[in-house]
Amino acid sequence: MKPPPTKPWILDLTPYPPGKPIEEVEREYGVRDSVKLASNENSLGPSPKAIEAMRAAAADVHYYPDGGAFYLRRALAERLGVPDDWLMFGNGSNELIELLVRAFVFEHDEAVVAEHAFVIYRMAVQAQGGRTPTVAARDYGHDLEAMAAAITPATRVVFLANPNNPTGTVFLAEEWRRFLEAIPPRVLVVMDEAYAEYVTDAEYPDSIAAARAGRPVVVLRTFSKIYGLAGLRIGYAVASPEILDVMNRLRAPFNVNLLAQRAALAALDDSSHLERTREMNAAGMRLLSEGLSALGVGFVPSSANFLLVRVGDVDAVNEGLLRRGVIVRPVGVYGLPEHVRVTIGSAEENQRFLEALAAVLGRTSGGDVAV
Ligand SMILES: Cc1ncc(COP(=O)(O)O)c(C=O)c1O
Structure with a gap:
C-alpha cells in the first residue's frame, strides 16, 4: 500500500546502521565464538x-x-x-x-x-x-x-x-x-x-x-x-x-x-566494577596501540573505549574480519570511508582482533603508520 503523504526530509532519512549482532554474523558467515567490538559496549558485562x-x-x-x-x-x-x-x-x-x-x-x-x-x-x-x-x-x-x-x-x-x-x-x-x-x-x-x-x-x-x-x-x-x-x-x-x-x-x-x-x-553503587572496566580499557588501549603500530596501521589517539583505525579498503578488511568472527564498525556514514572503529574489549578479544587484522592485511609487522 502506498503510504500517506509525509515530509520530504523524512523520506530523505536513511535509518541508523547499527553494529552487526553476533548471531547474525555467525549465521551469515558460519563462524562460532565471534567477538563483537562494534558498539562500544563493556566487555566485562554489567555489574x-x-x-x-x-x-x-x-x-x-x-x-x-x-x-x-x-x-x-x-x-x-x-x-x-x-x-x-x-x-x-x-x-x-x-x-x-x-x-x-x-x-x-x-x-x-x-x-x-x-x-x-x-x-x-x-x-x-x-x-x-x-x-x-x-x-x-x-x-x-x-x-x-x-x-x-x-x-x-x-x-x-x-x-x-x-x-x-x-x-x-x-x-x-x-x-x-x-x-x-x-x-x-x-x-x-x-x-x-x-x-x-x-x-x-x-x-x-x-x-x-x-x-x-x-x-x-x-x-x-x-x-x-x-x-x-x-x-x-x-x-x-x-x-x-x-x-x-x-x-x-x-x-x-x-x-x-x-x-x-x-x-x-x-x-x-559498584565502583569496583567501574574500576575494573577502566583498568581493562587502559590495558586494551595499550595493547591495541602497540599492536597496530607494529602492523604499520594508523589510528587516532582516543580518550574513550574505542579506536578509529585506518585500514584503507574497508569493505575488504571488514569482510575478512567477519569471516574470522571479528565484528568491528565501518564508519563511512561518518565521512570516514577508509576507517573502522574498534571497541576496546577484553585482552582475549583485543588479541583476536589484532591477529585477524594481521591475517587480513597479510602482514605481521612493519609498514607505514598513517592516520
Ligand atoms: C556519542 C554518543 N552519544 C550517545 C550515544 C547513545 O547512547 P545510548 O542511547 O545507548 O545512551 C552513543 C552511543 O553509541 C554515543 O556514542
Whole structure:
C-alpha cells in the first residue's frame, strides 16, 4: 500500500546502521565464538550488582515503572551534586537527543555539528526539517572556534560530543571556556558525554558546573557504555529545570523501564566494577596501540573505549574480519570511508582482533603508520 503523504526530509532519512549482532554474523558467515567490538559496549558485562538487582526486580515487571525514577534520580543527583530536578532520564541518551531536538529545533532551524560527529544529531534534526551546518574537523576532533563562528541567527543548538564518537577525540577546559564565551546565550549547547567516565585527562571540562553557573548547557550521559547496560536503554540529561520542563512535555510516560531503573541504581553503587572496566580499557588501549603500530596501521589517539583505525579498503578488511568472527564498525556514514572503529574489549578479544587484522592485511609487522 502506498503510504500517506509525509515530509520530504523524512523520506530523505536513511535509518541508523547499527553494529552487526553476533548471531547474525555467525549465521551469515558460519563462524562460532565471534567477538563483537562494534558498539562500544563493556566487555566485562554489567555489574554483578546490577544483575542481582534485575533478578530481584523481575517479579515486579507487571507494574509500570516509576515515571519519575525517584530512587535513581535521588542517588544520581547526590552523586553529581545537583538538585533532583536537574535530571531527566531517557530510553538511552539517544531518546534525550531526540526529545531535545523535538523541543527546540523546527523546520528551517539550524543545529551546528562537527564533521565526523555522532550521526544521530544530524538524523534527529533532519527528522524535524532542520539543517545541520557541519564544521570541518581539526585533527579528527571538534574545532570549537570554528563551530562558534558557524552560529547564525537560525542556530538553535550546537552539538558537541566529548569524547566524540567515532574519533575518540576530546577538547579540554580552556577551549571549552573560550567557546562558551564566544556563543550567544540563546543557543543551547548539547554536551554529549557518553564516554566521560573513561576520560583520564585532568583538563577534561566540567560541563555540569557550566550548566549550574547559568550557561545554556545540557549534558548527556548514559549507562550504556562504562556501566555495561546498553541492552536496557537508559541515559540521562543534566540541565536546568526550565530546559528539562520543555523536554519533559514531549516525553512518553514510563519511557525508562523498571529493570533499567533498578539496574542503573545498583550499577551506580559498584565502583569496583567501574574500576575494573577502566583498568581493562587502559590495558586494551595499550595493547591495541602497540599492536597496530607494529602492523604499520594508523589510528587516532582516543580518550574513550574505542579506536578509529585506518585500514584503507574497508569493505575488504571488514569482510575478512567477519569471516574470522571479528565484528568491528565501518564508519563511512561518518565521512570516514577508509576507517573502522574498534571497541576496546577484553585482552582475549583485543588479541583476536589484532591477529585477524594481521591475517587480513597479510602482514605481521612493519609498514607505514598513517592516520
Ligand atoms: C556519542 C554518543 N552519544 C550517545 C550515544 C547513545 O547512547 P545510548 O542511547 O545507548 O545512551 C552513543 C552511543 O553509541 C554515543 O556514542
